[in-house]
Amino acid sequence: MDPIATDSTAFADIDSLTPAMRQFAEVKLRYPGTLVLFRMGDFYETFFDDAGKANRLIGITLTKRGKLADGTPIPMAGIPAVSLDGYIARLVKMGESVVIVEQQGEPGKAATMVRKISRIITPGTLTETSLLPEKEDAVLLALEPPAKKDGAWGFVWLTLSNGDFRASEVPAASFAGEVARINPSEILAPEKIARQLRSDLPGRTVTPLPAWHFDAEHGEAALKKLFSVETLDAWDLKDRTAILAAANALLDYTAETQVDMMPFIAPIVVERESEFVVIDPASRRNLEISESIRRDTDAVTLFSVLDGCGTSMGSRELRRRLHQPLRDAALARRRHDEIGAFVENEALRRDMLDAFRRVPDIERITSRIALGSVRPRELASLRDAIPVAMELSEKLKASGEPGLGQLAAELQPDPSIFERLSKALLDEPAVNLRDGDVIRGGYDEELDQLRTLRDNTGQFLIDLETRERAATGIQTLRVEYNKVHGFYIEVTKAQAGNVPVHYHRRQTLKNTERYITPELKDYEDKALSAKERSSALERSLYDDVVGMLQPKSAELMAFAHALAALDVAAALAEHAASRSWVRPELTAKTGIRIEAGRHPVIETMVETYVPNDCELKDGRRMLVITGPNMGGKSTYMRSVALIVLLAWAGSFVPAASAQIGPVDRIHTRIGASDDLSRGQSTFMVEMTEAAAILHQATPQSLVLMDEIGRGTSTYDGLSLAGAIAQALVEETRSLTLFATHYFELTSLAESLREVANVHVSATQSKSRIVFLHEIAEGPANRSYGIAVAKLAGIPAHVVRRARTFLTKLENAGSAGAPQPGLFTDGFWAPEDVAADILPEVEELPPEAEPSMRLAEKLANLDVDNLSPRDALAMLFELSHEAGRIFGRDQD
Numbered sequence: 001m002d003p004i005a006t007d008s009t010a011f012a013d014i015d016s017l018t019p020a021m022r023q024f025a026e027v028k029l030r031y032p033g034t035l036v037l038f039r040m041g042d043f044y045e046t047f048f049d050d051a052g053k054a055n056r057l058i059g060i061t062l063t064k065r066g067k068l069a070d071g072t073p074i075p076m077a078g079i080p081a082v083s084l085d086g087y088i089a090r091l092v093k094m095g096e097s098v099v100i101v102e103q104q105g106e107p108g109k110a111a112t113m114v115r116k117i118s119r120i121i122t123p124g125t126l127t128e129t130s131l132l133p134e135k136e137d138a139v140l141l142a143l144e145p146p147a148k149k150d151g152a153w154g155f156v157w158l159t160l161s162n163g164d165f166r167a168s169e170v171p172a173a174s175f176a177g178e179v180a181r182i183n184p185s186e187i188l189a190p191e192k193i194a195r196q197l198r199s200d201l202p203g204r205t206v207t208p209l210p211a212w213h214f215d216a217e218h219g220e221a222a223l224k225k226l227f228s229v230e231t232l233d234a235w236d237l238k239d240r241t242a243i244l245a246a247a248n249a250l251l252d253y254t255a256e257t258q259v260d261m262m263p264f265i266a267p268i269v270v271e272r273e274s275e276f277v278v279i280d281p282a283s284r285r286n287l288e289i290s291e292s293i294r295r296d297t298d299a300v301t302l303f304s305v306l307d308g309c310g311t312s313m314g315s316r317e318l319r320r321r322l323h324q325p326l327r328d329a330a331l332a333r334r335r336h337d338e339i340g341a342f343v344e345n346e347a348l349r350r351d352m353l354d355a356f357r358r359v360p361d362i363e364r365i366t367s368r369i370a371l372g373s374v375r376p377r378e379l380a381s382l383r384d385a386i387p388v389a390m391e392l393s394e395k396l397k398a399s400g401e402p403g404l405g406q407l408a409a410e411l412q413p414d415p416s417i418f419e420r421l422s423k424a425l426l427d428e429p430a431v432n433l434r435d436g437d438v439i440r441g442g443y444d445e446e447l448d449q450l451r452t453l454r455d456n457t458g459q460f461l462i463d464l465e466t467r468e469r470a471a472t473g474i475q476t477l478r479v480e481y482n483k484v485h486g487f488y489i490e491v492t493k494a495q496a497g498n499v500p501v502h503y504h505r506r507q508t509l510k511n512t513e514r515y516i517t518p519e520l521k522d523y524e525d526k527a528l529s530a531k532e533r534s535s536a537l538e539r540s541l542y543d544d545v546v547g548m549l550q551p552k553s554a555e556l557m558a559f560a561h562a563l564a565a566l567d568v569a570a571a572l573a574e575h576a577a578s579r580s581w582v583r584p585e586l587t588a589k590t591g592i593r594i595e596a597g598r599h600p601v602i603e604t605m606v607e608t609y610v611p612n613d614c615e616l617k618d619g620r621r622m623l624v625i626t627g628p629n630m631g632g633k634s635t636y637m638r639s640v641a642l643i644v645l646l647a648w649a650g651s652f653v654p655a656a657s658a659q660i661g662p663v664d665r666i667h668t669r670i671g672a673s674d675d676l677s678r679g680q681s682t683f684m685v686e687m688t689e690a691a692a693i694l695h696q697a698t699p700q701s702l703v704l705m706d707e708i709g710r711g712t713s714t715y716d717g718l719s720l721a722g723a724i725a726q727a728l729v730e731e732t733r734s735l736t737l738f739a740t741h742y743f744e745l746t747s748l749a750e751s752l753r754e755v756a757n758v759h760v761s762a763t764q765s766k767s768r769i770v771f772l773h774e775i776a777e778g779p780a781n782r783s784y785g786i787a788v789a790k791l792a793g794i795p796a797h798v799v800r801r802a803r804t805f806l807t808k809l810e811n812a813g814s815a816g817a818p819q820p821g822l823f824t825d826g827f828w829a830p831e832d833v834a835a836d837i838l839p840e841v842e843e844l845p846p847e848a849e850p851s852m853r854l855a856e857k858l859a860n861l862d863v864d865n866l867s868p869r870d871a872l873a874m875l876f877e878l879s880h881e882a883g884r885i886f887g888r889d890q891d
């Protein structure tokens, strides 16, 4: 077979290596991009560069073993065989692929030992339950770049652990969004574009394959063979060469990594981009769908709040739905119906939630049935889940809920599956087949006999003894066994003359004679091999059971999907009922109308959440949102986007009522992005994202803009924000929520018909500001920046001074100096205002100077471009200086 990766490690002179090292080198040359774990006795060893890499990645000790011909020692690092799985899990999590080479043959003759690749484990082809994340799919995605400039990418992806197989043609503009939606664990790409992909898709594992794997003709043949069809017309795949090419690479790689066992692969589904609401990668992060912006693993996200599913299949289905809101209202409504039925019928919901705790991961068990690697305990748990599901099915039918009829019907898999599993498997079989005790007694006559032989030697001997005593009349006759001589019948020398002729002498001792009979010899042969033979037979019977289930993979997968869908519906209904969520109405007309909407995550975290309305429609396509920082602008905007997302994902929503029209895309431009690792400044990222929105948004898109333009100077920022807002209203005509701290933008409402002003309210008592988190019509009536700064702990005298500046600026404005207005030049420090301020600064008494320096330092801070670490350091410095001003400093 051909190599699956290309960047090879050179082994200068392979013939000069020892036989074992030569075997290693051969594997390594074939799988250069992987870490080769080479079994030697009780360890899996890594050599050469792999040893150094393993040492770095998982901290195993680096040693040496033997030398190369030129005397250079060979680096080696080993993993104890007993802890292999744990180490593999860690490596795969880091995006590494691992090839396991097992020993075959006699231990002790390591040099000439035959070795064989037993497993190839890569991030996208995992099927081992212990290596897979429980609540997330591991998806393998193959990419074929467009053949011509404006052509489309071929995307083909497969989830090995449930057989879900999909393809689509993706235009360049949607590339990153589609990768984010599919969220692959591993990407296969032709080697010439691998490097570029790694830099375009930071954090993703890209496995390069030689270009010839991406062959459309072979791909077409491979798909026809896989689905046993003469033509691919049913899938509309004719001439879609990019998809066919990617499919070929994906199927080649899958076959290679599964070491020739083909997993269950469902008929390919060719998706159209228009089936789902498009959400770009930045927006997925900003909305914290399943990952927090800071990427904390245990952070609270939309998914974690909603995931009350009893099974991990349900959790994975929920995650898929949240990441892929639909555009087909009928499909989304069907999901609403399912949830509605469970919201109405609490008893039924409780039954479901209770039953799901007893249902195993049938999706993954089924994938392992197809691969022949399913364990006895897993099959037993599948068997035990079937009656639980049948009972649920009956209850669902009896409830008469029309929304649940279809799923109820799918909960009844072919009765022969349950029958065979019940007959074949013990109630509680051993975890592994090699432990024996898997097949139930009475299932197979021969196995029963072997087991009787294996277990009942003692009884057989007693029975035989009784029979032989009666037959021969020798009352002292004994039937016994020892390790050296096996079974024998023993009589005293005195009785030796009375033994029948079919007794053959086996051994003569001082006082006794020992005999064997044909029956006993036969028994001996059977008994001595019974253990091995019963194990072998048990394995083959087990394989038969698995073999009988393999053709039923598709049916079992449908059964698993129905369970997962019910689990999601019951869990979402439970959440909806406990938090008073409502069924959204999906309307045909573009627009959003939400009454008393809440943020689904924040409402679980604050004591009292203040609900807010939102109305966007023709004639009111943009809301300019002003108000104090910390007032709740971002929360409000996100709550609207999440309600729209939830509605189209088929969930109930946190609101008193919601009417949501069609939405093709959700775009958000919120806060500082973390793409600094790619060497782009915050402002550059901000503008790149804004540019993408202006290019891609349509009148059906929901756009969230949070404080666009703050990453640059005031003039630039204000001008850009104004121009972008105008383009969103007049050109893309999207439904837009536009939060800004440029108060000047509130005047857009005067010139543009589609723009309305809303503000978050706050009241300011004498000493502090109180956020009401209420959205009200109209622009904010004042800026609360200084009040917020005080809240943040800026020293009182600095705040006082800022107030003085503000008053002076405001007075200067009203006294005829240039107004701070939209697109008005000379806003900051026009000559006359500066002249008014500066003399006073100069006249400050000497003791006030340190505080001015402090204020100056603060004023000069480029807050938007400070890293959290620098910000903390700066805070220390400022607090230290402030402490000195007040004489509280130690040094």
Ligand SMILES: Nc1ncnc2c1ncn2[C@@H]1O[C@H](COP(=O)(O)OP(=O)(O)OP(=O)(O)O)[C@@H](O)[C@H]1O
Pocket (backbone or CB within 6 Å): 602, 606, 608, 609, 610, 611, 628, 629, 630, 631, 632, 633, 634, 635, 636, 773, 774
């Ligand atoms: N409707 C609400 N009800 C209750 N608490 C809220 C509400 N909205 C926001 N909050 C609380 O206020 C905090 C600040 O809100 P948010 O981040 O939305 O403010 P902001 O106006 O966007 O501020 P900034 O401009 O500084 O980003 C939230 O973390 C949340 O705890």
